[in-house]
Amino acid sequence: DTEFEITSDQLAENKHIQIVLANVALGTPPRKTWYVFCDHVEIEGSEPDNAPKDEQQSDLIKINPDKTGPIQLPGYDKTFYLSEPIIAGGHFSWAEATKNGTRIPTDKSIVEGILKIAEVMEEVREYFGNRPILVHSWYRDPVTNRKVGGATRSRHLSGDAVDFVVEGISPMSVNKRLDSWWGSRGGLASATCFTHIDARGHRARWSYGF
Known part of the structure; x- marks a missing residue:
């Protein structure tokens, strides 16, 4: 139940997430990169520049019997x-x-x-x-x-x-x-x-x- 600010997270092997701590290093020797079990983590927030403007297209082909494209x-x-x-x-x-x-x-x-x-x-x-x-x-x-x-x-x-x-x-x-x-x-x-x-x-x- 401890909250940490992180700079990045990505999926790793065996249901773990690799995280990089922002303002603190833990362990001996101290390190910022750690692995956390998926079920033990809740990530809130995203990259500061994550602001997608990918507009919806009105002409997207819908499901139909004609074999299009x-x-x-x-x-x-x-x-x-x-x-x-x-x-x-x-x-x-x-x-x-x-x-x-x-x-x-x-x-x-x-x-x-x-x-x-x-x-x-x-x-x-x-x-x-x-x-x-x-x-x-x-x-x-x-x-x-x-x-x-x-x-x-x-x-x-x-x-x-x-x-x-x-x-x-x-x-x-x-x-x-x-x-x-x-x-x-x-x-x-x-x-x-x-x-x-x-x-x-x-x-x-x-x-x-x-």
Whole structure:
């Protein structure tokens, strides 16, 4: 139950998080870099410059029977289509995850991250009574992430983060209702125009301040 200010955090092996302490060094000899078990940590706050402005596109291709926009994804031999659901029978298209195919993952692990958070988004949709969900931002390549003002280690780079709006419910209300439900499974952040959720595997909470 001790609070420490940290300068960075990142997922490490065996369900641990590597953290770097800001103003204190612990142990003998004193050191600032430590590893904490995921279930024993709650991270609040984010990088000072984490202010993404990745606008939602009104023309994102939705799920439809027409095979629109064939794409290839790393680690898979099959052809995917932008108009296909990410999860069989699901409500989110590959176009929504890749901005109409303009942000194609370059590594299989990113595709796996997209699949992982797509399952979560189906849960979120059901949790809110199957209301339609508008995707603002899903996967971001490094160049796009810098351009829109995302955090340097944004989970959007890994594919397992989504900024979204639930139709008819304010983002602040969505964030509040998801807080205990999402628990320590990952990050949750609030803004006036969207809610952020990610599947980093430990509890993290912050506000974008806009």
